[in-house]
Amino acid sequence: MSLRRLLTRHRTSLSLLLQSRNLSHISPSYHHPSRFNPSSVAIPTSSSTHFLNDRRRGFAKGRKSKDDDAASATQVVEDIGPVIKSTASSQMEAALEALSRELMKLRTGRASTGMLDHIIVETSGVKMNLNRIAMVTIIDSKTLSIMPYDPETIKEIEKAIVSSPLGLNPKSDGQRLIAAVPPLTKEHMQAMCKVVAKSSEDVKQSVRRARQKALDTIKKAGYPKDSAKKFEKEIDELTKKFVKSAEDMCKAKEKEISSA
Structure with a gap:
């Protein structure tokens, strides 16, 4: 074999080896020299690279920070405040209505x-x-x-x-x-006043239970300190209002019994 032919063969082998290494990331069908088509290989351009970088930067900008998550959680907590207050008010109102029905049953003369x-x-x-x-x-x-x-x-x-x-x-x-309706005896009046006092205490306990449920809900909801104090104050004011209404109803009933 002549020296020229030997050098030509070595050059061809070396060229094929370099091409197979450069195209190792392409489908295995391209590794065979007879199937290789240089025009089918897509080489990334600088504009494509810039596009990918822009997409990465855009994705990074769109991510929420921990502060954003905390702000969203705080907003959700604040939104349930009126619901807690409304629920407590409904429970207290129901207790007052039950008291009214009980007092109406009592004969006062x-x-x-x-x-x-x-x-x-x-x-x-x-x-x-x-x-x-x-x-x-x-x-x-x-x-x-x-x-x-x-x-x-x-x-x-x-x-x-x-x-x-x-x-x-x-x-x-x-x-x-x-x-x-016969007149009340003294003994009957005393008995009725005891029933009224017992009913008054029962309804006040029901109102306070509604208050405690509301406070527990506020605590579990994870309110910020200032917001929690604000809602607790509103619940306390609501409690005082319904307790006073119950006391006024019972005092009026006792007066009605005593004057019969």
Whole structure:
């Protein structure tokens, strides 16, 4: 073999070796010399490089910092404040309404349409509140009228009223029942005042429980210190308002009982 042919062969082998190394990142089909097509290889340009760098910078700018996350969390906490306050107010209002119903059940020596609302009448095997099957009206300060919607239920209504602890003994005139409200004895007045005092204490405890639930929710929500104090103050003011309303209702009832 001549020296010229030997050098030519070595140059070809060296060229192929360099090409295979430069194209190692391309699909294996390009490693074979016979399949290699230089025009199919995409060489990154400077503009492409700049585009990638811009995309990286844009992505970095779009990332949220820890401060942004903290601010978003704070905003969420602040948004639930009115909900906590509204829930506490609803619970306290419900306690006050329950107190009002209980006080209306008490006989004070004066006729009241609400004093018969809690009486349960059983008719045709069904139990219902008296005010759903009859209309109760006041004839005078000492007399009640009970007009059944269905005249056939008048005997059942009379039986239910007599069986109640109100001490009423209604009389029928054929169409309706007439119930005279007897005067209270001293012992009855004292007993009623004790019931009022107990009801007052019960409703105040219910209001305070609603307050404590609201404060616990505020604490668990992770409020900032200043915001937490603000909402706690608002809840305390709400509590004082409902406690005072309960006390005023009970004092008015006690006065009504004592003056009967």
